[in-house]
Amino acid sequence: PADAAPPGERDVIATLFQWNWPSVAAACREQLGPDGYGAVQVSPSAEHVVLGAEGYPWWQDYQPVSYRIDSTRRGTRAEFADMVRTCHDAGVKVYVDAVVNHMTGQETCGTGSAGSAYCHYTYDQAGYGYDDFHHCGRNGNDDIVNYRDRYEVQNCELVNLADLDTGSDRVRDRIAAYLNDLLSLGVDGFRIDAAKHMPSEDVGALVSRLDRPAYVYQEVLYGDGEPITPEEYLGNGDVYDQRYARDLARIFNSERLAYLREFGTAVPSEQVVVFIDNHDSQRGGGTLTYRDGSRYSLANAFMLAWPVGTPKVMSGYTFDDYDAGPPSDAAGNTADADCGSAAWQCEHDWLPIRNMVAFHNEVRGEPVVRWWDNGGDTIAFGRGGKGYVVLNDESSAVTGRSFHTALPEGTYCDVLHGDVADGGCTGPAYRVNADGWFRADIGAHDGVALHTGARI
Numbered sequence: 001p002a003d004a005a006p007p008g009e010r011d012v013i014a015t016l017f018q019w020n021w022p023s024v025a026a027a028c029r030e031q032l033g034p035d036g037y038g039a040v041q042v043s044p045s046a047e048h049v050v051l052g053a054e055g056y057p058w059w060q061d062y063q064p065v066s067y068r069i070d071s072t073r074r075g076t077r078a079e080f081a082d083m084v085r086t087c088h089d090a091g092v093k094v095y096v097d098a099v100v101n102h103m104t105g106q107e108t109c110g111t112g113s114a115g116s117a118y119c120h121y122t123y124d125q126a127g128y129g130y131d132d133f134h135h136c137g138r139n140g141n142d143d144i145v146n147y148r149d150r151y152e153v154q155n156c157e158l159v160n161l162a163d164l165d166t167g168s169d170r171v172r173d174r175i176a177a178y179l180n181d182l183l184s185l186g187v188d189g190f191r192i193d194a195a196k197h198m199p200s201e202d203v204g205a206l207v208s209r210l211d212r213p214a215y216v217y218q219e220v221l222y223g224d225g226e227p228i229t230p231e232e233y234l235g236n237g238d239v240y241d242q243r244y245a246r247d248l249a250r251i252f253n254s255e256r257l258a259y260l261r262e263f264g265t266a267v268p269s270e271q272v273v274v275f276i277d278n279h280d281s282q283r284g285g286g287t288l289t290y291r292d293g294s295r296y297s298l299a300n301a302f303m304l305a306w307p308v309g310t311p312k313v314m315s316g317y318t319f320d321d322y323d324a325g326p327p328s329d330a331a332g333n334t335a336d337a338d339c340g341s342a343a344w345q346c347e348h349d350w351l352p353i354r355n356m357v358a359f360h361n362e363v364r365g366e367p368v369v370r371w372w373d374n375g376g377d378t379i380a381f382g383r384g385g386k387g388y389v390v391l392n393d394e395s396s397a398v399t400g401r402s403f404h405t406a407l408p409e410g411t412y413c414d415v416l417h418g419d420v421a422d423g424g425c426t427g428p429a430y431r432v433n434a435d436g437w438f439r440a441d442i443g444a445h446d447g448v449a450l451h452t453g454a455r456i
């Protein structure tokens with residue numbers, strides 16, 4: 001079933017992290033569909049713990065209480081279903097972040113977001129009791145300590161989260177029923193959270209229980225010297241691998257963009273979801289984030305222009321504190337996202353990023369041509385005769401240079417700075433001559449991107 005439902009012609013995924021269902025629906029209609037995104041990844045859809053005393057941290061959602069979709073902080077089941085319909089009408093698929101390795105990590109009993117009672121290892125609404133969980137007998141508290149020990153990583157507890165016995169048919173059936181419930185609402189795929197903490201075979205058993213093909217990408221974070229590798233999971237579907245993000249950040253921050261000439265992934269390009277940052281790295285460090293401003297746009301532009309992996313654009317909210325949840329009401333329900341407000345970043349809607357999605361779609365299948373670099377932090381390359389991009393991460397401008405594209409002669413809107421509108425470009429435009437040359441001055445930490453879908 002690995003390639004049962006590949007992403008398709010429009011493959012770029014936008015993660016609308018923590019967005020509520022009505023806001024995702026509006027974004028599909030007004031932004032993602034028109035911009036050419038192929039899919040949206042939404043935050044977990046199952047009933048979760050509610051931790052008001054801790055200020056409703058974002059990570060409540062990674063502690064499922066039951067598989068009810070009725071009421072998360074992001075809305076009701078009806079709103080969820082409406083979101084899927086609206087996104088589909090806009091040509092955007094919906095992938096759900098599926099938390100199935102574990103349930104909650106709270107030591108005290110409580111009530112979930114849809115009203116279900118729970119205790120650690122007892123979840124009546126989900127149909128789980130003590131024996132449905134691993135009790136690994138290590139480290140005094142059953143927590144994972146040693147990532148070099150396969151048994152421990154897959155059978156002990158990730159930060160105290162009750163670890164489901166995913167080897168048992170009973171548990172597999174329960175989880176599959178949840179995933180099939182989502183499929184019945186029209187969902188197109190799943191990010192399998194914490195896949196590394198489940199044997200590949202257990203994830204495979206879930207995939208084989210799906211009522212219809214779905215796009216599956218598994219979060220298997222590579223760690224040096226660890227026995228569990230992303231490659232083990234490729235038989236189940238694609239993987240979500242953070243090495244791309246870390247390597248790119250290192251090249252941008254402490255090496256040189258010229259090194260990107262051979263940039264690739266350890267996992268085959270067709271089977272890896274790549275990104276500049278995700279909700280964990282945004283908080284944990286090691287990758288570029290919205291805080292890097294124009295350099296973050298450049299990194300996203302590279303990802304969307306370079307033919308490696310299935311690109312995923314991160315979009316979230318502004319925060320200082322690791323735990324801080326999204327803007328919400330007093331009861332912890334997530335407020336509508338508002339790209340005009342400083343509380344939301346809306347990276348997916350930053351002009352250079354959204355316009356590079358159209359670039360990515362336009363150059364699909366075209367080879368990298370005419371690579372040029374200055375040996376430092378300025379690079380340029382084409383994608384066949386359909387697109388050409390210059391990225392300058394030097395701290396000074398590159399001036400008076402001509403670039404040699406394979407583009408047809410014409411006048412092109414620079415989509416990193418403008419949109420095509422009324423036959424013109426709202427930003428600078430460049431004339432490519434009959435031999436493919438154009439001349440441009442490129443500012444520090446800035447670039448130019450031209451493609452055949454944005455000619456004027």
Ligand code: LM2
Pocket residue numbers: 059060061062063099104105106158159160161193194195219280
């Ligand atoms: C993931 N992938 O494998 C998610 O991408 C990541 O964001 C999740 O952690 C994790 N796995 C579990 O799904 C987040 C967050 C943690 C948080 C957990 C559970 O990064 O900080 O842990 O969700 O909500 C929190 C507390 C932690 C506590 C735990 C259990 O931070 O100190 O552990 O809850 O109560 C005692």
Ligand code: CA
Pocket residue numbers: 101153154155156163164197198
């Ligand atoms: Ca596990």
